[in-house]
Amino acid sequence: MGDSSADEELYPLAVLIDELKNDDPAQRLGSIRRLSTIALALGEERCRSELVPFLSVESIGDDDEMLLATAEELGDFGPVVGGGAHLACLWVPLEQLMQIEETVVRDCAVRSVVKLAALLKAGTHATDALIECAERLADGNWFTGRASACGIVPAAYRLASPTQRAALAKCFAKLMRDDTPMVRRSAATSLKDMVEAMETLHVTELFPDVVYFMRDDQDSVRLRVAQSIIGSAAQLMAYEPEAGAVMGLLRKAAQDKSWKVRNAFALYMCRLQKVLSAEAVKTELVPMVQALLTDPEAEVKANAIKQLSEFFEHLDAAVQQQMATTILLPVVKDLSADTAQNVRAAFATVLVKSAPYIGKDKYAEDSLPCVRMLLKDEFPDVQLNVIQNIHLVAEVVGTDLLCSSLLPVVLELAEDRQWRIRLAVINYMPVLAKQVGE
Numbered sequence: 001m002g003d004s005s006a007d008e009e010l011y012p013l014a015v016l017i018d019e020l021k022n023d024d025p026a027q028r029l030g031s032i033r034r035l036s037t038i039a040l041a042l043g044e045e046r047c048r049s050e051l052v053p054f055l056s057v058e059s060i061g062d063d064d065e066m067l068l069a070t071a072e073e074l075g076d077f078g079p080v081v082g083g084g085a086h087l088a089c090l091w092v093p094l095e096q097l098m099q100i101e102e103t104v105v106r107d108c109a110v111r112s113v114v115k116l117a118a119l120l121k122a123g124t125h126a127t128d129a130l131i132e133c134a135e136r137l138a139d140g141n142w143f144t145g146r147a148s149a150c151g152i153v154p155a156a157y158r159l160a161s162p163t164q165r166a167a168l169a170k171c172f173a174k175l176m177r178d179d180t181p182m183v184r185r186s187a188a189t190s191l192k193d194m195v196e197a198m199e200t201l202h203v204t205e206l207f208p209d210v211v212y213f214m215r216d217d218q219d220s221v222r223l224r225v226a227q228s229i230i231g232s233a234a235q236l237m238a239y240e241p242e243a244g245a246v247m248g249l250l251r252k253a254a255q256d257k258s259w260k261v262r263n264a265f266a267l268y269m270c271r272l273q274k275v276l277s278a279e280a281v282k283t284e285l286v287p288m289v290q291a292l293l294t295d296p297e298a299e300v301k302a303n304a305i306k307q308l309s310e311f312f313e314h315l316d317a318a319v320q321q322q323m324a325t326t327i328l329l330p331v332v333k334d335l336s337a338d339t340a341q342n343v344r345a346a347f348a349t350v351l352v353k354s355a356p357y358i359g360k361d362k363y364a365e366d367s368l369p370c371v372r373m374l375l376k377d378e379f380p381d382v383q384l385n386v387i388q389n390i391h392l393v394a395e396v397v398g399t400d401l402l403c404s405s406l407l408p409v410v411l412e413l414a415e416d417r418q419w420r421i422r423l424a425v426i427n428y429m430p431v432l433a434k435q436v437g438e
Contacts, residue, residue, distance in 0.1 A: 032069040039080035057185040075112030084119035088129040098148035117155040143180040150186035154193035165258040169202040188224030195232040219258040226253035230268045234275040254288040259297040266304035298340035324357035336370040341379045348385035355396040365399035375409045
């Protein structure tokens with residue numbers, strides 16, 4: 001009876017071992033996907049002492065799909081090993097997975113560690129083990145481990161003691177200056193999480209490294225640094241006297257030699273607007289926006305234009321007209337005639353939507369001729385973007401100017417060869433009839 005009971009207890013693990021030796025890749029992968037079920041059958045203690053030690057890279061093999069599945073499954077192992085107090089056993093297989101050459105596997109392992117770290121409490125053995133794991137990876141000889149360390153240091157920092165936090169802050173600063181671009185890219189990606197986790201003292205100490213980081217010779221690193229700085233701007237701005245230096249970094253991003261970095265700034269400029277003061281928006285952000293609207297790269301220009309409607313909407317009502325006029329009117333003719341179709345299409349939407357902000361007189365004088373020109377554009381998307389929002393123009397300039405300047409062109413488009421244009425005109429007719437009738 002005793003032998004029979006022991007066999008039954010070992011059965012789930014024996015089945016897993018057999019399936020991992022199977023020649024069929026689908027069956028091997030299926031066995032990994034059932035790890036949580038096997039863990040429940042074994043119980044918490046045997047899961048920690050028997051199953052988790054078995055889940056080493058040596059046992060799983062070098063198949064990336066198997067390793068990826070293992071990294072993913074381990075992220076859900078918190079409850080089955082007994083909760084936060086017993087997570088230390090999981091750092092061993094996950095540390096191995098965070099050093100695998102395949103990026104997808106490493107990233108999944110990092111996500112699993114961060115997920116499990118949320119179950120930890122400060123001052124426990126499992127927490128200290130995580131901090132030691134982060135430090136080992138950061139000091140490792142292989143770039144793969146150092147790249148993974150960038151992702152778990154912020155999670156470890158949140159749980160660390162003051163002494164450990166100081167060490168982890170220095171550890172992260174060292175990773176930011178790593179010789180390997182892939183490690184610096186990972187550090188740049190995790191910079192936002194690190195800033196959000198850090199105490200004021202350590203952010204201040206880290207700031208020179210952030211400034212250095214923004215001068216990296218790799219475009220991909222600077223791109224991720226810019227995204228992290230923009231994403232954590234609210235936290236960085238709160239740390240005086242670094243607020244001025246943060247604006248300097250943002251200016252560098254907006255003027256970066258790489259169009260991808262400038263494009264990232266264009267995409268996130270409304271997020272910045274929400275965390276900056278009204279004065280900083282006026283004196284700092286608006287000049288950056290103006291520069292992006294004349295960027296030599298069409299993609300940057302188009303993405304900056306697409307943010308303008310939201311940008312104007314979030315301005316204080318007292319300065320909306322001034323800001324919209326300052327930003328749009330100097331470039332209205334150039335953007336309406338831009339050689340890139342996507343730029344003209346984006347600007348067509350913004351130009352008609354900005355009519356309420358600019359006001360009747362200035363809009364009629366400077367913008368209305370450009371609206372008319374865009375209605376005659378050879379690119380259908382440009383024409384559609386005007387027609388779909390033209391009622392906003394009519395509400396501002398009035399019926400007389402609508403009928404004399406825009407209505408003849410709209411009626412011509414009712415016979416356009418593009419069916420989408422004709423349909424847009426038909427859909428606009430009830431609105432037009434109401435506006436002309438009034």
